[in-house]
Amino acid sequence: KAGVTQTPRYLIKTRGQQVTLSCSPISGHRSVSWYQQTPGQGLQFLFEYFSETQRNKGNFPGRFSGRQFSNSRSEMNVSTLELGDSALYLCASGQGGLATNEKLFFGSGTQLSVL
C-alpha cells in the first residue's frame, strides 16, 4: 500500500508570491489534515478535509486555504507569502472516523522557504 505522497519536496518562493502544495493520501483514506512545522512554534494544525469538505480550521490567517478533490487528494494554497511562512508543511492521512485512537499517517512534507 503506497504511503502519503507530498509534492513538491522543496519549494523556494519570494515574499508576495503564492504557492500550492499537494498531498495524495493513502488509498481508501478520506481525511487529509495539514500541519505546519516551524522551529519556533512546533507543529500546528492548519485544517482538515473530509469528503471534499473542510471540517475544521486552525488559527491561521485567511491567506492559508485548501481544498480536497473527489479522489481525496488535497491541495493547500498560501497567498501573499511572508517570511514567517517558511516551514515544513506536513500532510496527514486518515480514515476520518470519530475516534481519538485513529492513526494518522504523515507524508515526508514540503519544505517551503520564503526569501
Place this chain on the structure above:
Amino acid sequence: GNSVTQMEGPVTLSEEAFLTINCTYTATGYPSLFWYVQYPGEGLQLLLKATKADDKGSNKGFEATYRKETTSFHLEKGSVQVSDSAVYFCALSRLDGATNKLIFGTGTLLAVQP
C-alpha cells in the same frame, strides 16, 4: 485547554544506554496518546500509541504507559542504538467537532553516540 509538555533536549546517550523521555499532558475528557518519531529530512512516523488509562504502547523496543493519575506518557527504551537518533514527539488526540486533531509537544532531539 489541551496541551502536551515534553522534556527539552537534546538528549545525548551512548549506544546501549537506557532512554527516558518525559511527557505530561493536560486534557479534558479521555484523549488517546501517541509518540511520533521524525528522522532527519523526513515526516512523522507513528511509533506507538495508547488509548486508555494503564494501556502500554510498544514498538521496536520502545514503550510508554498511559498514566492517568500522573497525566504522563513517558517514552522508554532499554538499550538505544545509533539508528534511534531522531526527534521524538509526544502527542494527544482529541475530537474537535468531527476532526481528530493531534496536539503535539515541542519535540525532543535524541542523539545516540557509538
